[in-house]
Amino acid sequence: MASGEERYQEFAPPPALRPFVRTIWTYAAPDPSRTIQRIAPDGCPELVFDLGAPYAEQGEDGVFRLQPPALFAGQMTRPLVMHPTGPTELVAVRFEPDGARDFLGFPLSAATDRRLDMVERLAGFAPPPGDPAGQVAAFVAWLEDQRRRTVWWIDPVVRAEITAAETEAPAPTPASARAASAQRALQRRFADRVGVSPRLLRSIFRFRRVFDHAAHPGEDVEGWLEAGLQAGYFDQPQMARDFRRFLGCTATDWARDQHALARAIASQARVAS
Structure with a gap:
């Protein structure tokens, strides 16, 4: 090097x-x-x-x-x-x-x-x-x-929910179709094995599908909005709220200011996606 x-x-x-x-x-x-x-x-x-x-x-x-x-x-x-x-x-x-x-x-x-x-x-x-x-x-x-x-294992119910969330597929069993007790049990399993709720994990994955575009600051506003709609956002304000929530700044600010490790990770994630 x-x-x-x-x-x-x-x-x-x-x-x-x-x-x-x-x-x-x-x-x-x-x-x-x-x-x-x-x-x-x-x-x-x-x-x-x-x-x-x-x-x-x-x-x-x-x-x-x-x-x-x-x-x-x-x-x-x-x-x-x-x-x-x-x-x-x-x-x-x-x-x-x-x-x-x-x-x-x-x-x-x-x-x-x-x-x-x-x-x-x-x-x-x-x-x-x-x-x-x-x-x-x-x-x-x-x-x-x-x-x-130690014994390492994967909870198949939790893994199925994660796979569906990451691939933008419907949940194996929609929350509306679960009994309240089953929904609480899934929440507990996620807290134990993932650390966040199924809903929040879906939000993070959705955000990442757009955020990885920030590694390429040359994209125009239309490109950002199209990427957001494809990721599942309803509109640009909703996408902007998630950028503030998960990144603490706007997409434009991040793309302009970030260097080194932050950009390297984002760039590699986009290539691999």
Whole structure:
């Protein structure tokens, strides 16, 4: 990697981890922009290991504090606002929306909109700097060891709801057709295994189908509106409200101002979609 050049790569997990892990990604920026980055919700929790200088994350009080070098990021219902503090190098596991419950060991609702310190749990984990493939191999080996220690499983009812939401298909059983007790039971299963409600997860997926266009700021207003209508929005004001809710700014502002990791993730997501 040339001096100052950014690198973002995604790697598919091995078959044994595929029910739980969506992708493993690496990112490096020897000289990152110190501008504030807004990371939008995507419906997937992540486990992140930092080999470089830590990021500083903005808290609810507006103060920026350093993140731990190893963290678990639960489901997000609002943007993550942060900035790099020096040369950056990350390797991370992006779980399926319902794939991290048994890794974490407690309900995902306890991690929603939180970054949990994983330094103690990842003690001794040392992926090789500057070697994306080696970093991924190290994380795969570590995860496989974690999986062998406990029973990891997928709730088929929850997974079916997630698949329908992500593919814009109707829910397997519409809420209107469920008994109240069945609806409450599904809500509890989602709180446990996903961390957000089925309805909110659908909203996040719908938002992402439009948000990923923000990686390409040359698109005009008509293009944005068409993308929003195709994603399921009724009109532009409704879409704008979700951008404020999940990103904290307008689509135009994000497209103009974002750099580095935030744009790299959005660009890769659009290519893969």
